[in-house]
Amino acid sequence: MTRITPENPASCPTIVIAPDAFKSTATAQQAAQWLSDGVASVTPHAHVITSPMADGGEGTSALFDGELITLPTTDAAGRLTEASYTFDAASATAYIDVAAASGLPKVADHPVATTGDTFGTGVLIADAETRGARRIVMGLGGSATVDGGTGILVALGVNPLNSAGYSLNPGGAALIDLADFDTAKVNIPAASVDWVLLADALVPATGPDGAAAVFGPQKGASEADVDALDRALARLCEVTGVDGSTPGFGAAGAIPVGLHWLSRLLHGNDDHVQVLPGAQVVAEASGLAARLAGADFVITGEGRCDSQTAKGKVVSVVIDAARRSDANPAVAVVSGEFRAPLPEGVTAVTLDELGDDVGVQEQLTRAGARAAEAYLRISTAQG
Known part of the structure; x- marks a missing residue:
């Protein structure tokens, strides 16, 4: 040599x-x-x-300075697990990877493309707010779910309902029956934080290049599942009034859709949510x-x-x-x-x-x- x-x-x-x-x-x-x-x-x-770099996927939060917080939560299949995030008290910012709680590796033995949800990630968000976080920087890569962020909404006290007023089952497929949200018990402090969403791919929420079509198969979705999930996300966009064709809104199974709706509900505008290319943000921060x-x-x-x-x-x-x-x-x-x-x-x-x-x-x-x-x-x- x-x-x-x-x-x-x-x-x-x-x-x-x-x-x-x-x-x-x-x-x-x-x-x-x-x-x-x-x-x-x-x-x-x-x-x-x-x-070291990241694009919003697994390991993104670890690249930022702060205290490592680990706590019990649930994975995308609803099973008990542990997950960690980084909290920087000086800037009141929590750096959370969706993959930490709701990622594919945790459900590799049991893919949950149609029924999995992001509730476990919502638990991390709620915990971060209790520690003083006013800004959540969320890495969206590596998720196992296609739930439009509704699992996070449930963890923050927002309940998706069908036309009869009953709660929907967890997961993206159930959103085809979405009619409304019960916000009576919303966790206002946690839900009203500023959101910086780091997308590893700027795909739209719906359509042939959307969340279900592009990433559904990686999460275990069949061809029929992809079609059902795409229609369910379209229904979510219809009920929330969010434009599903917006680049980046399909990241992590369309989590930005749910969070944009929630933030607009509380603030009256879209100024408190940003969807940014994750690798660019990490490159600038480093x-x-x-x-x-x-x-x-x-x-x-x-x-x-x-x-x-x-x-x-x-x-x-x-x-x-x-x-x-x-x-x-x-x-x-x-x-x-x-x-x-x-x-x-x-x-x-x-x-x-x-x-x-x-x-x-x-x-x-x-x-x-x-x-x-x-x-x-x-x-x-x-x-």
């Missing part, structure tokens, strides 16, 4: 490592560290800067642009690069930021699988298939080393 040494000053680069989490196998922090270990084996004298300003080489990555990657995922945001940087660093993407082409000039590094006895740490460490080797070849060729 060629090693980069300090004898040649040009061979001591600044390398920024900014990956997303590798779904359920490595957090963004772990991925950044293990890639860095691999880089160090090839470039021991390089200046390596790790900048100072990624400043870190790239002096970079020679950038490594990013995610578990799988596919057609969704270019639509605001971490990899695309990091590549775009590198391209906008005056430093114009070389870029490599590490992934377990590439199902879509990368932009021209970006190096793809596929994780090695090393067998069941080799963990993801070794895979990412080796990938970091191979990315550094690729950079060495590029920089040598360019003189």
Whole structure:
């Protein structure tokens, strides 16, 4: 293996490592560290800067400063579980991932696309308000539900009703019978917070590119289920008066629909809810642009690069930021699988298939080393 040494000053680069989490196998922090270990084996004298990233999915809240709060709640299937979020008392802000309580991994043994709800996430929100939170920054990626946020509404004291005045069953499919909401017991302090919703994909709530159609199958929905869920979300939009075609409102099974309706009910306007591209927000909060300003080489990555990657995922945001940087660093993407082409000039590094006895740490460490080797070849060729 060629090693980069300090004898040649040009061979001591600044390398920024900014990956997303590798779904359920490595957090963004772990991925950044293990890639860095691999880089160090090839470039021991390089200046390596790790900048873990997220796009609103699992692990987003952990990237923000604050106290880690863990409490009992329920998963998307209504079973008892524990979940954590980050609370920053100084800014009265709680950083909550929908995936923490209502995520897919917790119900992998029992998919609940039509019946699962976000009640457990609502429990975290209510708890955060009691600690002084006046602003909720919510990562919307990785949810197991398509309930339009109605589980959260129930946890905050809002009861969805059918035309006979009876409470609806949990889950998105039941919303086809939605007629009204009982708000007599709404938790006003928790419901009236400011919401910053971090979407990992700016899809609409309904239609062929909506929440049910795009993400329903990943959550265990059949073709018939997708159709039923789409019609149910359309009914939710009709009752709430929310435009289901709004980009981002389909994130996390259309949670923004329910929260926009609730916030408008209490404030009389839509000024207290924002839906933003999650990776962009994390990039700005972490100072990624400043870190790239002096970079020679950038490594990013995610578990799988596919057609969704270019639509605001971490990899695309990091590549775009590198391209906008005056430093114009070389870029490599590490992934377990590439199902879509990368932009021209970006190096793809596929994780090695090393067998069941080799963990993801070794895979990412080796990938970091191979990315550094690729950079060495590029920089040598360019003189």
